[in-house]
């Protein structure tokens with residue numbers, strides 16, 4: 001199967017499996033797992049943040065950040081297709097007592113300008129309006145098609161937010177993809193934000209795990225919330241060992257996934273009925289409209305399985321994601337399948 005549904009589907013590499021088997025472990029609830037500690041220190045060093053904590057999922061990392069930055073009754077300003085708003089249940093309401101204030105990006109890129117954010121803020125206004133507690137950004141932006149938040153835009157948003165005493169959290173589930181595409185370091189992209197979450201288990205290829213980073217006191221408090229949410233794991237070094245391999249080895253090959261995504265987009269653009277601008281595919285996520293093919297997205301995905309290709313349908317669109325288990329030859333197979341499915 002050529003699995004293009006997500007970059008979460010990668011299987012651990014041989015090096016990861018070896019590292020997992022040989023991992024030195026201890027009880028991480030006591031802070032005694034040397035491999036988890038090494039992963040946390042290394043992530044903090046790479047991101048230039050004071051501290052990091054290993055969490056089981058990206059969702060937990062994001063939700064702990066929201067909990068720590070906000071008070072119940074506040075709003076979280078977020079782009080309307082943001083993962084935190086659309087795919088993390090109603091966790092910000094259930095866990096933090098906050099509600100999202102979704103904002104549409106006028107240019108459709110999913111990347112908000114400061115003006116768009118500012119228009120949605122409630123700071124120091126009427127007492128009967130829920131105040132803004134947090135601005136949540138996403139880089140790269142998953143549901144907008146892997147689009148990019150530049151370093152300068154991040155800096156501008158954070159500077160203006162901080163002038164208003166508002167914290168900024170970055171959902172950087174795929175920040176290494178963003179850094180690769182922008183030719184920036186992850187530290188530069190994350191420097192101005194108050195907290196950042198990134199996933200080891202997406203494009204980086206680890207089987208499990210994400211990291212939340214920020215100031216030391218913030219991460220110490222995050223440890224309590226991780227426990228409260230049931231995320232205090234014991235000999236988690238077995239997982240952290242794979243995470244360390246992912247962190248050290250995968251970033252340098254992400255450009256291959258981006259090249260495969262662009263190749264896929266260019267091929268798709270030639271298929272009648274498919275609407276996609278290949279120039280807009282800058283990372284590993286491709287979302288394209290199939291409404292003019294006359295076949296529903298779900299039906300196309302179902303038929304693609306006969307060609308051993310898996311993709312995800314969303315309304316009139318299909319999402320395909322490249323990752324290290326997808327080769328350039330696999331892209332040829334997927335394109336051949338798409339052509340046949342759509343022209344049948």
Ligand SMILES: Cc1ncc(COP(=O)(O)O)c(C=O)c1O
Nearest residue numbers: 057058059060083138142171173
């Ligand atoms: C942008 C983004 N943020 C957060 C997450 C949540 O990660 P997890 O599935 O580990 O909870 C995802 C998962 O797909 C994502 O795409």
